[in-house]
Amino acid sequence: MVRYSKLPFRHLVSLYDVHITHTPMILAREFSRSSIARSADFSSSHHERGLFLLRPKGGKQPTLVRGALVAQFAATEPRHLADAAELISPWVDGIDLNCGCPQPWAYTEHIGSWLLRKPEVVYDLVRATKDRLGWNFSVSIKIRVDEPKQTERLIQTAIRAGVDYVTVHGRTRHQASTAPVNLPTIRFAVDAAKGEVPIVANGDAWSMEDVLRIRTETVAQGVMSARGLLANPALFAGYRSTPAEAITRFVEIATSYGGLPFALFHRHIACMLEERLGRAEKTYFNSLTSHAGVLDYLEGRGLSLPK
The missing domain is CATH 3.20.20.70 (Aldolase class I)
Structure with a gap:
């Protein structure tokens, strides 16, 4: 890819x-x-x-x-x-x-x-x-x-x-x-x-x-x-959709390796959340412009993320 x-x-x-x-x-x-x-x-x-x-x-x-x-x-x-x-x-x-x-x-x-x-x-x-x-x-x-x-x-x-x-x-x-x-x-x-x-x-x-x-x-x-x-x-x-733990793990792994460029990080999370988000939420998520904004959004959905 x-x-x-x-x-x-x-x-x-x-x-x-x-x-x-x-x-x-x-x-x-x-x-x-x-x-x-x-x-x-x-x-x-x-x-x-x-x-x-x-x-x-x-x-x-x-x-x-x-x-x-x-x-x-x-x-x-x-x-x-x-x-x-x-x-x-x-x-x-x-x-x-x-x-x-x-x-x-x-x-x-x-x-x-x-x-x-x-x-x-x-x-x-x-x-x-x-x-x-x-x-x-x-x-x-x-x-x-x-x-x-x-x-x-x-x-x-x-x-x-x-x-x-x-x-x-x-x-x-x-x-x-x-x-x-x-x-x-x-x-x-x-x-x-x-x-x-x-x-x-x-x-x-x-x-x-x-x-x-x-x-x-x-x-x-x-x-x-x-x-x-x-x-x-x-x-x-065997998971039919992305488990929440996989999103948490991705954030932890990306952080441990020094991060990813925002556009790439944002795109990965957007793909994993695709089936979970309605039209309005997708529009909001796509408007986010920083790593911090994405992390705040995920925490607001109840994901426990590394500090």
């Missing part, structure tokens, strides 16, 4: 059964060239990854595993991606190449969804990173669906390059997020991978019921949520 999955939010969702978190999309060229960009675009903490009981099939004893952090990059030059991946590698568990961002500026810069029909470029980007960091370092790609032959070619080319898994957003680059996700196209992507790498399904995962349905209909090995988690960070823990 552009901007929204910074450290405090990643830490929050890791407390609610999110096993793999991603950074916001980072421009590899700037990250590899500028220490200022690196400081602005990435921060981490050893506390942000959760611990989870993994229950293998076959009745075996559950194993305690640590959550994973993946840095997502936008790139068009293999050297820039390999440089950026090498710089960030000590602090993450893998990197993800964004091949799906539909925003016009990204397409113009030959990143994001521009790569959907450039499988040879994707091959070079993945292979350069693998060659630089070794084949045990995870490199994935996130794509949007396309014409079936284009999707199959892109996935198979990425597999030949050494990609570890592919996340598939079930919308084309021309479709808005309001368009219904196309699950059959994700199922096609699963078939196109031929079992060689896992496929993660993305799009319209708003509840655990949605997650289970998406798994069933696509037979994907995992499900990613973006907007659903913004609205309800406890989605994967």
Whole structure:
């Protein structure tokens, strides 16, 4: 998610059964060239990854595993991606190449969804990173669906390059997020991978019921949520809406990490409160202009916040 999955939010969702978190999309060229960009675009903490009981099939004893952090990059030059991946590698568990961002500026810069029909470029980007960091370092790609032959070619080319898994957003680059996700196209992507790498399904995962349905209909090995988690960070823990404790925890975590820019902090809280607020309250909340104003508002609704 552009901007929204910074450290405090990643830490929050890791407390609610999110096993793999991603950074916001980072421009590899700037990250590899500028220490200022690196400081602005990435921060981490050893506390942000959760611990989870993994229950293998076959009745075996559950194993305690640590959550994973993946840095997502936008790139068009293999050297820039390999440089950026090498710089960030000590602090993450893998990197993800964004091949799906539909925003016009990204397409113009030959990143994001521009790569959907450039499988040879994707091959070079993945292979350069693998060659630089070794084949045990995870490199994935996130794509949007396309014409079936284009999707199959892109996935198979990425597999030949050494990609570890592919996340598939079930919308084309021309479709808005309001368009219904196309699950059959994700199922096609699963078939196109031929079992060689896992496929993660993305799009319209708003509840655990949605997650289970998406798994069933696509037979994907995992499900990613973006907007659903913004609205309800406890989605994967089975909550149907954001519990009050999650809002309190978010404020505590954001404060402990030194805070977030007000616009970002305000937007996160607004998303979590979306289902709780009537029209008049939304208008009032959106008029708030400071962290203090938001905290006063939350306390007025009965939330116990850190002092």
